[in-house]
Amino acid sequence: MQNDSFIEFKHVSFGYGDRLILQDISLKIGRGQLVAIMGGSGSGKTTLLRLISGQIRAQQGQVLVDGRDVGRMNQRELYQHRRRMGMLFQFGALFTDLPVFDNVAFPIREHTSLSPAMVRDLVLMKLHAVGLRGTESLMPAELSGGMSRRIALARAIALDPQIMLYDEPFTGLDPISLATIALLIKKLSDALGTSAVMVTHDVHKSLEIVDYVYFIAGGKIAAAGTPDEVRASDSPWVHQFIHGEADGPVHFAYPAQQSLAGSFGLEGA
Amino acid sequence: MMLDNLLAPLRHLGHSSINAIWKLGMMSRFLLAILAHSGQSLLRFQLTIREVYFAGVLSLIIIVVSGLFVGMVLGLQGYNTLSRFGSADALGALVALSLLRELGPVLAALLFASRSGSAMTAEIGLMKATEQLEAMSVMAVDPVARVVAPRFWAGVISMPILAALFNVMGIFGGYLVGVVMIGLDEGTFWSQMQNNVDLHSDVINGLIKSLFFGIAVTLIAVFEGFDATPTAAGVSSATTRTVVTSALVILALDFVLTAFMF
Ligand SMILES: Nc1ncnc2c1ncn2[C@@H]1O[C@H](COP(=O)(O)OP(=O)(O)OP(=O)(O)O)[C@@H](O)[C@H]1O
Ligand SMILES: [Mg+2]
DSSP: OOSSEEEEEEEEEEEETTEEEEEEEEEEEETTOEEEEEEOTTSSHHHHHHHHHTSSOOSEEEEEETTEEGGGOOHHHHHHHHHTEEEEOTTOOOOTTSOHHHHHHHHHHHHOOOOHHHHHHHHHHHHHHTTOTTOTTOOGGGSOHHHHHHHHHHHHTTTOOSEEEEESTTTTOOHHHHHHHHHHHHHHHHHHOOEEEEEOSOHHHHHHHOSEEEEEETTEEEEEEOHHHHHHOOOHHHHHHHHTOSSSSSOSOSSOOGGGGGGOOSOOO | OHHHHHHHHHHHHHHHHHHHHHHHHHHHHHHHHHHHTOHHHHHTHHHHHHHHHHHTGGGHHHHHHHHHHHHHHHHHHHHHHHHHTTOGGGHHHHHHHHIIIIIHHHHHHHHHIIIIIHHHHHHHHHHHHTTHHHHHHHTTOOHIIIIIHHHHHHHHHHHHHHHHHHHHHHHHHHHIIIIIIIOOOHHHHHHHHHHHOOIIIIIIHHHHHHHHHHHHHHHHHHHHHHHSOSSHHHHHHHHHHHHHHHHHHHHHHHHHHHHHHO
């Protein structure tokens, strides 16, 4: 199933300063696949996305996108790589000096020479997709947290990217918006063939829409599998994670203990 | 132990010197990067125009008011001194020369640094702290080209214009005090000014000064913003640094330029 991989990590390690965050990570994401990354707070999920977008470079190993090593790209190649990529930041990162309309229009205006009328149609379409048509003239400061993130999502998908990186797209959404956004993410992958990596804590919703799940803990891939495999897993760790139990093999402490790795039932990819 | 205490200030001095030189190097590299990425700010000139509005137009009030008062003070003080030597007729020339050569460029630059330079640093620093610059770069848009360069050029364009405006207002202030208030002869006031002010050595040199100040202040402002620690405290200390460093650099640069020009 995953032979035609579009994004591939080969024995990747990364640390900030002396502190290793990711160690010897290997994983594969196929063309058009939607893959979820789950793991505790501070386990390195955002770091993993930043490796794909080239904001940081792996200290060891390779991050391959469409066969090319992101860590070895120069500035120009990196920008070419990013042109076909969309990223939803964990905290939105909207441009606070621009109204909603100009925020969503930003990548369109920067990278295409469409007429103002076409830009307008496109922006309204994207805003409609995230359920926020009618907010075009608001400033980011006038939006709620959940609204900002949906506007940021609209901006990220403005140019129909081939690769989408979502950093916690469901955080702060009411159940109806959450279902809408989940459907939108699913549709992007199915209809446009976007390969997507989604960091999320919403286990149940994401198991409904993703093709594959990686769990990370202690800097390693702790477990991996399709949603069905995950649901059926008898690993106490996965069980604790997807049922959100406070007590179990994972203790609520910092930093995550490495000895946990032994207790995972799924293939340690 | 004793020796350690004695050496501490020396070590501190060495440390800050190395830091200052390091920063100067970083800033030069940053200037090169800005120049290399200036294509967009010139081709899409409305980006720069927008920043001229924020940097220049919004400084107008403070420049106009300060220029007027500085000119009026010059008029009063100048008249006091000149009349002791019986040469109050030269007031026009005195006001114009002091403004064109020194006060106009220097004071306008100091005001510009505290009004627009600090705002630029705060704005860019905040964009950095809230990941906006990062987001832009991930959208394959270079923040140096899109955010920094237009602001830099806007500052470089605005500064000489603001200094010229400061001069005009200052001369008008001198005229108000000398001619309207004190009652000097209007014709003498203007003709003395006309005879003693040289287009090249006074007007042009003053403009060249303000051009240098514009480059220095704006470069410091955008660099400090871009280099700020991405936190609230980091942005606030970067803003302070912009104002302090700009003031020192303006005064030092003024000395050097004056030594070369006059
Ligand atoms: N710029 C940085 N400098 C130093 N350490 C960092 C930096 N960014 C993140 N870290 C550290 O790296 C670790 C992983 O961070 P990361 O943001 O990837 O976590 P995460 O899995 O996304 O967590 P969350 O679910 O809370 O968003 C954290 O322990 C954090 O302390
Ligand atoms: Mg994160």
